[in-house]
Amino acid sequence: MPLPPLIVVPTFNEIENLPELISRIYQSIPTVHLWIVDDASPDGTADAAEKLLAGHTGALVYRRTGERGLGRAYCDAFQKALLAGYTTIVQMDADLSHDPAHLPALIAATEASDLAIGSRYIRQGGVRAWPMRRVLLSRGANLYVRLITGLPVNDATSGFRCWSSKALAAVNLSTMNARGYAFQVGMAYRAYHAGVRLTEVPIIFTDRKLGSSKLSGTVFRESVLVPWLLRFGRG
Numbered sequence: 221m222p223l224p225p226l227i228v229v230p231t232f233n234e235i236e237n238l239p240e241l242i243s244r245i246y247q248s249i250p251t252v253h254l255w256i257v258d259d260a261s262p263d264g265t266a267d268a269a270e271k272l273l274a275g276h277t278g279a280l281v282y283r284r285t286g287e288r289g290l291g292r293a294y295c296d297a298f299q300k301a302l303l304a305g306y307t308t309i310v311q312m313d314a315d316l317s318h319d320p321a322h323l324p325a326l327i328a329a330t331e332a333s334d335l336a337i338g339s340r341y342i343r344q345g346g347v348r349a350w351p352m353r354r355v356l357l358s359r360g361a362n363l364y365v366r367l368i369t370g371l372p373v374n375d376a377t378s379g380f381r382c383w384s385s386k387a388l389a390a391v392n393l394s395t396m397n398a399r400g401y402a403f404q405v406g407m408a409y410r411a412y413h414a415g416v417r418l419t420e421v422p423i424i425f426t427d428r429k430l431g432s433s434k435l436s437g438t439v440f441r442e443s444v445l446v447p448w449l450l451r452f453g454r455g
């Protein structure tokens with residue numbers, strides 16, 4: 221029997237979003253396995269997650285130590301997921317920007333292709349309640365990435381994705397260094413150049429209502445630099 225799809229959610233100070241997130245994920249697909257990958261959040265996210273996940277099959281809280289970062293958390297968790305034998309692995313944010321109701325479509329899309337990217341910028345996709353400044357930044361970032369790297373993806377910075385194990389294994393996770401949006405771009409770029417069949421599925425993205433954004437100056441600077449590194453084979 222193949223394992224059910226695994227949902228991987230990285231967290232840093234997301235205690236306020238966890239109850240709704242976890243209940244909506246199981247409401248959308250009751251049989252999924254769910255890993256919360258926490259980087260020692262000072263607000264007690266990991267302890268709260270453990271309580272909320274109690275009794276669910278295949279659910280666990282992975283408490284990371286050492287250097288924190290979205291990209292690092294995903295790489296560690298993806299490597300563990302491949303070792304554990306998962307064949308369908310979803311990545312999504314904890315802040316409810318990624319609606320668990322999109323999970324079935326995203327997962328179904330990886331049956332015909334190997335990487336499905338939840339896209340805001342294709343037909344039937346969109347953003348809700350995002351300030352114009354963020355919309356422009358996001359669209360600008362996508363245009364920038366596409367012009368520099370040639371990656372044929374409309375929403376290369378989206379962090380709502382479903383991978384087949386085959387596609388994830390084609391990306392060399394141990395050499396991924398980027399931390400923020402650049403991590404998403406780098407992963408898609410590597411997958412594309414490894415010949416992974418890639419598709420985009422429309423999602424409606426909503427701004428976070430609770431908790432605070434971790435978008436920092438470092439993440440922004442990294443996003444400016446990484447497309448060039450990818451283009452010249454150093455990313």
Ligand SMILES: Nc1nc2c(ncn2[C@@H]2O[C@H](COP(=O)(O)OP(=O)(O)OP(=O)(O)O)[C@@H](O)[C@H]2O)c(=O)[nH]1
Nearest residue numbers: 230231232257259288289290293313314428433434
């Ligand atoms: N494990 C881990 N998760 C992180 C880290 N930084 C951010 N995250 C999580 O990564 C996801 C995306 O982070 P957000 O802060 O929502 O970043 P964003 O979506 O770019 O920014 P907003 O649109 O302002 O919310 C959320 O689930 C965060 O909790 C980190 O250092 N470690």
Ligand SMILES: [Mg+2]
Nearest residue numbers: 313315317428
């Ligand atoms: Mg967010």
